[in-house]
Amino acid sequence: MTTCYVSAATIQAKAVVAHAVANPGMALLAAALLAAVVAGLVSARASYIRTGGKSIPDLNLPRPVEITADWKPSFIEVNDCKSPSNPRMIQCYDPTTGYFLGNIPAMNKADVDGIIKRAYEVGAVWAKTTFAERRRVLLTLQKYIIANQDMLAKIASRDSGKTTVDSSFGEILVTLEKIRWTVSEGEAALKTEYRKPPALMMHRIAQVQYEPLVAVGAIVSWNYPLHNLISPLISSMFAGNATVVKVSEHTSWSATFFANMIRAAFVACGHSPDLLQIVTGFADAGDALVRGGLRKITFIGSPFVGKKIMNAASDNLTPVILELGGKDPIILCDDCNLGQAVNLTMRGTFQNSGQNCIGIERVIVHKKIYDQYVEAVKPKVEALRQGSPLEDIDVDVGAMRMVSELDRLEALVDDAVSKGARLLVGGSRSLVSKWPKGQYFAPTLLVDVTTDMKIANQEVFGPILLVMRFEDDDDAVRIANSTTFGLGSSVFSMDTARTKSIISRLDVGMSNQNDYAVNYLCQSLPFGGVKDSGFGCIGGYEGLRGLCHAKVVTLDRFPFVQTDLPPLLQYPISRVSPDFTTALCSFFYGSGVGNFLTSALKLASLAASAPAPKKKD
Structure with missing residues (x-):
């Protein structure tokens, strides 16, 4: 073949x-x-x-009718993810149209406990698989995703409200890269690592073995329903674990399909589908997952909920990784490529209607080019077209996934305007006549924003391009560091030395020169923030190893060399034993030839004076 x-x-x-x-x-x-x-x-x-010489199987999953021309949709009555007729059912709907997608049961504690028990059962078997077997599952997913990009993008768009371009660019592309990197580099990250022992232990081998945790969990947000589900699974399964994912109640319809896709890949490769299980439901289901005894929890969401996750996890001392919100600044220096900066700030602000943890939340512009930037970006914001990506033609920006966000965003804009900001475009919910139940917020341009305004400090998570002015580099750093967040950042300057100087003073987890969020596409790098943006990381060697137990092992370097305690350190302790340990420390860690010789002679003298060990009868 x-x-x-x-x-x-x-x-x-x-x-x-x-x-x-x-x-x-x-x-x-x-x-x-x-x-x-x-x-x-x-x-x-x-x-x-x-893959150990095994072929990559094909998957065959039915195409959801909800993304086809044959679908005959109906409208929801109330824009709410809780079913108005049954509070234990999740009402799934398209936020751009109000089309009803179906009801999904909300799980309770008993349901979650059963899922966790099953995860430990299948995880114990999976932990013994080879890296070749794990790669085969990932390559099966890769093959299916590449062959079905259009369908997967439409499923994510239907449920989250983003455009299909945003689904492809923000979900499929990064998922494929994560699979590629994990298949290529994952084994190297998790293989036994040898460490150099000290001279005192030169007869020993020192190593770290990365062992599976067996069963881990994740609670993920709704803004990227495909990637946020599959991303923790990729790392977790490759580390040898079964995975339980609490998916958002706002995107449970698409998550169900994506989970079935992943489970089918496990089955096609001869493994249990329960190596991935999803939990659907509300806050009580998430709480049950965190308190359920899994070996680690990854949470993607807000700082407010992240603190609750930490509190619940403390019951069992469950370690957590918190990937929380951001208020990412992009600093445009006076020597930047302005055209490039305009294009990238537009993409970084309005992709997925601004609902990105590493979206551009603040554009901080040097005073010399401030007016030029505003003049260049204003017509582009005005030209953005809104609508339903799957029903309308030529849509640039979709809808907000959570209807409650519309009032919050309007209040933030109003507060900023009352304190001196200028609203040039948008600023309120957008009424798309064709879709009266659509959850749209108008693409917004807000300039002359200052650090005393709420919108400059709170995570917007919406389609608002917020522009601030800075005097010099020190002022830019001051503005960038003025919030409680510290996730990502960017500095646009043609002077690399200047860029490095600014980056070194930014209190963030990640930073890029002349680009936006590209560090995430580089899956060899860890991803995480500081301050209210969380702690721990996903991605890279660090992310994979973080889903393992790092077991420390020392072994005999030479089988024929067996060491015992020197007689002066054996019980009963001699009066000169303290002198022996002092000389030992000086010999190995002191400096100078004189110290070395003196300590060596002292050790020899003390050893010679030690009583011979008694022979056993």
């Missing part, structure tokens, strides 16, 4: 090269295509080896 693929690819490559010779203008394209073919062959061969 592999030979057939190689032969076919070689023929295609030769044809491309021949065409390039006949058409010199196509040479560059031909080279790129040839490189892609070679890269594909290398990747295919590597995948074959990494």
Whole structure:
């Protein structure tokens, strides 16, 4: 089979090269295509080896009718995720249209306890699997996601209200990269690590073994229903754990499909589907998960709820990873590429209607280019088009997932205006006539914002481009550090030394030069914040190892070398034993040749004077 693929690819490559010779203008394209073919062959061969020589199975899941032209939708009566007819049911609906997507049961404590028990049962088996088996499951998911990108993007859009471009760019792309990195580098991150022992222990081998925790949990937010579900699963399963995920009540419809996709990948590779189980429900279900005895909890959400998670986790001393909110600043220096800055601040602010933990919350602009920036960005904000991504044509910005956010955002804008900010575009909920039940907030441009305004300190999590002015670099740093958050940040300057100076003074977990949030696409890096943005990290070696127990082990370096305590350290203790330990410390840790010789002689003298150990009868 592999030979057939190689032969076919070689023929295609030769044809491309021949065409390039006949058409010199196509040479560059031909080279790129040839490189892609070679890269594909290398990747295919590597995948074959990494899965222990087993093929990657296909998945076949039915396409949800709710994203097809055959669907005959009805409207909800009340914009609320709690069913108006049954408080123990989750009402699922499209926030851009108000289309009803169905009801899903809200689980209780007994349900959650049963799920956790099952996680430990299947996790104990999964913990013994090889890395090749784990890679095969991930490559099965990768294969399915690549082949069904359009469908998956529409499912996420239908439930969360984002555009399909935002689904593809913000969910599918980063998911595929996380799978690629984990398949490529995960084993290296988790293999036994050898540490250098001290001279005193030169006869020992020192190592750290990263062992599975067996069963872990995650409570994830609604803003990226595909990625927020699969991201913790990728790391957890590769570390050897079963995973229980409490999905948001706001996106339980799509989460159910995505969970079934993941479970099908486990089954196709010969493993239990219960290596991923989801919990649907409200706050009580999340509380039951945290208190249920799992070995670790990852939480993605607000600082307010994060503190409750910590409190509940303390019952069982369950360690937690908190990925909380942000108030990410982007600093535009006077020497930046203004056109690039405008494009990236637009994307960073309005992607997913601003509902991003690492979205751009504050654009801090140097006074010399402040007016230029505002003039350049204003018509772009005014031109943004709103509507339902799956029902309308040409939509740039979708809806807010939580209807309660509309009033909160309006209040923040009103407070800022009352304190001197200028509202240039938007500022209130947007009424899209075609969709009276749609939860829209108008794309907003708010300038002349200062640090005393609520909107400059609270996480907006909405489509509001907030602009602040700074005098010099010290002032920019002061403004950037003026909130209780510390997640991500960006500095736009053509001067790298200047950028490094600014970044070194930002109290954040992550920072980028001349770009926005690209650190997350680099999955080899840990992702996490400081202050009210949480602690712990996901991603990179640190994220994978954080889902393991780091067991410390020392072994004999030489089987024939067996060490015992020196006689002066054996019981009963001699009067000169303190002198022996003092000389020992001086010998190994003192400095200078004189100290070394003096300590050595002292040790030899004391050892010679020690009584010989008594022989056993």
